[in-house]
Amino acid sequence: MSLELVPALPEDVVSIYSLLSGPHVGWNRANDFGPPNLRDIRGILQTSCIALYQVCTEGDDEVVGVCSLFNFQPTDRTCWMDCTVVPDFAGELPATVAQLVGHAFRDWDVRKLYAISHGDEQSLFAAFPAHQLEGILRDRWWDNWRFVDRHITALTVDAWKAHAEASF
Amino acid sequence: MRSSMVALRPPQPDDLELLFGWSQDRLVARRWCFYHRLPSRDEFAQDFFAGVLTHAIIESRDGVPIGYAMAYNADFRSEVCSMGSVIGPTCIAPGMVTLGSVRFLDGLFRDYNFRQIYLEVYGHNQPVADALRRRGGQLEAVLQDDLFLDGQFHDLQIFVVTRETWLERRRPAWRPPA
Numbered sequence: 001m002s003l004e005l006v007p008a009l010p011e012d013v014v015s016i017y018s019l020l021s022g023p024h025v026g027w028n029r030a031n032d033f034g035p036p037n038l039r040d041i042r043g044i045l046q047t048s049c050i051a052l053y054q055v056c057t058e059g060d061d062e063v064v065g066v067c068s069l070f071n072f073q074p075t076d077r078t079c080w081m082d083c084t085v086v087p088d089f090a091g092e093l094p095a096t097v098a099q100l101v102g103h104a105f106r107d108w109d110v111r112k113l114y115a116i117s118h119g120d121e122q123s124l125f126a127a128f129p130a131h132q133l134e135g136i137l138r139d140r141w142w143d144n145w146r147f148v149d150r151h152i153t154a155l156t157v158d159a160w161k162a163h164a165e166a167s168f
Numbered sequence: 169m170r171s172s173m174v175a176l177r178p179p180q181p182d183d184l185e186l187l188f189g190w191s192q193d194r195l196v197a198r199r200w201c202f203y204h205r206l207p208s209r210d211e212f213a214q215d216f217f218a219g220v221l222t223h224a225i226i227e228s229r230d231g232v233p234i235g236y237a238m239a240y241n242a243d244f245r246s247e248v249c250s251m252g253s254v255i256g257p258t259c260i261a262p263g264m265v266t267l268g269s270v271r272f273l274d275g276l277f278r279d280y281n282f283r284q285i286y287l288e289v290y291g292h293n294q295p296v297a298d299a300l301r302r303r304g305g306q307l308e309a310v311l312q313d314d315l316f317l318d319g320q321f322h323d324l325q326i327f328v329v330t331r332e333t334w335l336e337r338r339r340p341a342w343r344p345p346a
Contacts, residue, residue, distance in 0.1 A: 076316045112313065135309020135326060139284070142246040147283075152309050152326075 003064065003085070003092045005053040005099050008045075012054055016066050017041045025065075025086055048072075050108065055085055055096055064089045067100050069108065077111035079104055083124055094127040101128075102164075105157050113155045119148035130159035174268040176224040176237070176275070183225055187236060188212045193257040221249060222276075226268030234258075235265030237272040239285075247283040251276065266299060277334050284328050290315055291323040304333040 008016060017038050019025055045052055050072045055065030065085030072079040081104060083097050104110045114134075115124040118141045125131035132154050140150035179187070190196045192206055207215070221242040226235035237253040253269040255262050276285055287305065289297045301307075305327040313321035 076314060078314055114311070132312070134311050137286070137308050137326065137328065140246060140248060147246070152311065154311065 001089075001092075002058050003055050003089065003096050004058050005067065005096070005103070006056045006061070008052040008054050008066070010042075012063075013042050013045065014038070015063055016045065016054065019063060019066060019086070020084075022086070025084055050079070051103070053100070055083070055089075057089075065093075065096065067096065069100070069104050069110075072108065072110070077109060078114065079108065079110045079112075080114045080116075081124065082115065093124075097124050098127060101125075101155065101160060105160050111157050113160075115153055115155075117151045117153065118143055121151075123151060123153040125153050125155045128155050128159060128163050130162060131155045173229060174234075174264050174271065175227045175229070175231070176268060176271055177227060179223060179225050179236075183233070184213060184216065186233060187216070190236070190254065190256055196254055196257050221280075224268075224272055226253070226265055226272075228261075228264060232258075234261070235268055237269050239272075239276055242280075242282075244281075247281055248286065249276065249280070249282055250286045250288065252287065270303065273329065273334070274338070277331050282331065284330050287327045287329070289325045289327060291325065292317070297325055297327070300327045300329075303329070304337045305329050306333075 020041070045068070049068050049070045051069040053067050054063045055067060056063055065083065067081070067083035069079050069081050081097075081100055083093065083100055085093050085096060101113060104113055113125075117123050123131060123133075133151060134154050135152045137150040137152070139147035141148050188207075188209060191212055219240045221239040223236065223238035225233050226237060228234050234256050235253055236256070237251070239249050239251045242249040251269075251273060253265060253272065255265045259265060273285060276282060287300060289300065291297075297307075306329075307325055308328050309326040311324040311326070314324035315322040
């Protein structure tokens with residue numbers, strides 16, 4: 001089943017919070033300063049955010065994830081992105097990320113997109129062979145009772161275009 | 169916190185005006201990461217405390233504010249935070265602000281249970297990057313061409329100072345024989 005990005009509305013905050021506070025869904029942005037609470041989640045989601053989407057199943061609109069573009073710098077044309085889906089739809093994550101990446105590069109004139117991943121997680125840009133690892137913050141993240149590394153990866157618009165042309 | 173050369177004190181309400189004035193200085197603004205647009209008075213007042221854990225005015229020995237240091241993005245679960253500092257526009261001895269920043273960093277390790285403190289330095293600010301290396305900072309990430317300023321791109325370097333390294337460096341080199 002394919003997934004689609006649906007712009008999140010203010011009234012969706014509670015359902016997003018339910019999703020993110022579940023045991024199997026971690027979202028770096030919402031969890032960066034510890035598990036979020038309902039009072040803070042609205043601010044966390046909105047801070048520096050230029051686009052916030054719910055990830056929904058096509059057709060029945062079940063919300064199975066959330067993703068966003070944030071920390072957009074219009075002059076530098078850089079932006080950060082994050083995306084998470086429930087484990088049952090993990091196989092659909094690359095296609096969902098591809099939608100968000102395309103949106104960022106096409107609609108926001110972004111030059112360079114950043115994402116973070118922790119420990120053994122694959123980079124969100126794993127489907128784009130030309131993505132770059134730009135740094136590893138050692139033991140940056142407390143997860144599952146241990147400290148794990150934070151990987152910062154980046155994808156440039158040129159790499160994305162080359163990938164899109166090759167795929168076409 | 170006071171030493172013979174510099175002093176740190178908590179910002180007072182009146183200091184907001186002083187710091188806003190600094191933020192309007194082109195050179196200071198760059199160091200403060202207001203690269204592309206100076207903040208308005210209201211924006212500055214609104215955002216000044218956002219994400220800040222603790223901060224301090226750095227004063228010279230005669231009580232003149234020469235810099236400002238702040239700790240922000242504290243993540244107590246992971247026991248890390250970020251730190252930054254700026255040099256006031258009238259300061260003619262930036263080394264004093266560096267000294268104040270070092271004392272501020274020392275206080276963070278002393279007063280909080282942080283394992284690691286991160287500092288972000290843009291490529292055009294190489295003296296600061298060099299000073300960090302000398303004090304045990306380790307470069308962990310380089311975000312290439314992250315900033316577009318004055319017609320060219322600059323990298324963003326992310327340094328980490330670990331508690332272990334910091335305490336090691338603070339220890340006196342000479343120890344009495346056992």
